Amino acid sequence: MSKLATKFIxxxxxxxxxxxxxxxxxxxxxxxxxxxxxxxxxxxxQFELDAHLSSAHSIQKGGNDGDIHMAGRAPExxxxxxxxxxxxxxxxxxASVKLMNGTSPGANVPITGVWRIWFEHPSTTxxxxxxxxxxxxxxxxxxxxxxxxxxxxxxxxxxxxxxxPIVDPKGxxxxxxxxxxxxxPAYEKLKASISVSSTAVSITANKAEYNYTEFVLxxxxxxxxxxDGLFVLANVYDVNDAETxxxxxxxxxxxxxxxxxxxxxxxxxxxxxxxxxxxxxxxLAEVAAVSGTGATSMxxxxxxxxxxxxxxxxxxxx
Numbered sequence: 226m227s228k229l230a231t232k233f234i235x236x237x238x239x240x241x242x243x244x245x246x247x248x249x250x251x252x253x254x255x256x257x258x259x260x261x262x263x264x265x266x267x268x269x270x271q272f273e274l275d276a277h278l279s280s281a282h283s284i285q286k287g288g289n290d291g292d293i294h295m296a297g298r299a300p301e302x303x304x305x306x307x308x309x310x311x312x313x314x315x316x317x318x319x320a321s322v323k324l325m326n327g328t329s330p331g332a333n334v335p336i337t338g339v340w341r342i343w344f345e346h347p348s349t350t351x352x353x354x355x356x357x358x359x360x361x362x363x364x365x366x367x368x369x370x371x372x373x374x375x376x377x378x379x380x381x382x383x384x385x386x387x388x389x390p391i392v393d394p395k396g397x398x399x400x401x402x403x404x405x406x407x408x409x410p411a412y413e414k415l416k417a418s419i420s421v422s423s424t425a426v427s428i429t430a431n432k433a434e435y436n437y438t439e440f441v442l443x444x445x446x447x448x449x450x451x452x453d454g455l456f457v458l459a460n461v462y463d464v465n466d467a468e469t470x471x472x473x474x475x476x477x478x479x480x481x482x483x484x485x486x487x488x489x490x491x492x493x494x495x496x497x498x499x500x501x502x503x504x505x506x507x508x509l510a511e512v513a514a515v516s517g518t519g520a521t522s523m524x525x526x527x528x529x530x531x532x533x534x535x536x537x538x539x540x541x542x543x
Contacts, residue, residue, distance in 0.1 A: 250347035263509035266454025270299035281313035286401035296361035311374030338372035405440035409471040415525035445475040455480040477528040503529040
């Protein structure tokens with residue numbers, strides 16, 4: 226290889242490293258927020274609803290997921306954020322969607338739902354918890370924090386229509402989630418730089434992909450009952466490959482208390498598996514466990530929110 230080619234490759238490597246750094250976002254959270262929520266499935270907030278879609282996305286694949294987006298601000302979060310009603314077409318005639326459509330911009334609505342930190346829609350600038358949050362210009366501003374899915378909207382429990390497989394009740398179309406063999410290798414490769422102090426936690430990561438994912442989970446430990454959810458370590462498999470785990474070790478699964486997925490987990494026989502759909506979120510439990518001074522470079526710690534169980538789940542694997 227010529228000296229010129231060697232020099233070009235070296236310059237290219239520096240450029241790609243710089244580009245990666247420029248495309249990364251840093252999220253800084255208070256240590257108290259991390260410790261308060263790291264082993265919780267959900268969060269409850271007074272949501273100042275600033276912008277929202279009036280109807281749900283269509284149901285196909287990718288971003289056409291049947292959800293309905295709303296953007297706003299909450300004193301309990303103090304970050305740019307969105308909240309989403311999952312399976313909103315099932316919920317389309319309910320009081321929650323009607324109430325959302327009738328809510329004036331800036332009005333406060335109590336919301337409970339699964340908290341989620343994920344670098345799917347990162348900002349070009351750092352986001353720090355506690356700084357002034359601008360009024361969002363639309364229903365999907367740059368954000369890494371969201372409540373997804375909402376389980377209670379203005380006191381109305383919508384978990385029964387949310388935490389089930391996404392199907393269009395009129396057309397019968399089912400949502401096509403990303404295959405586990407595509408999504409999980411991507412999750413496993415995500416990198417992060419994490420700094421933890423007594424007062425703050427900073428996470429720097431690049432844009433992440435693959436939202437809803439269809440996979441098979443097999444519990445690898447005991448179910449832990451938290452204040453508002455169930456947690457279990459589980460091995461992950463693709464629907465079409467029951468033999469080959471897709472992760473380097475068991476990953477923590479998050480279930481909303483009393484939801485249909487949680488009931489299926491509790492009823493699962495020893496050695497049983499669940500065929501599920503899930504969405505990833507940063508594992509604050511693993512983030513909080515990072516020690517040492519300065520920034521630690523590592524794989525982005527993540528866990529899976531189980532949002533639906535498919536009917537054929539429960540059988541033991543042989």
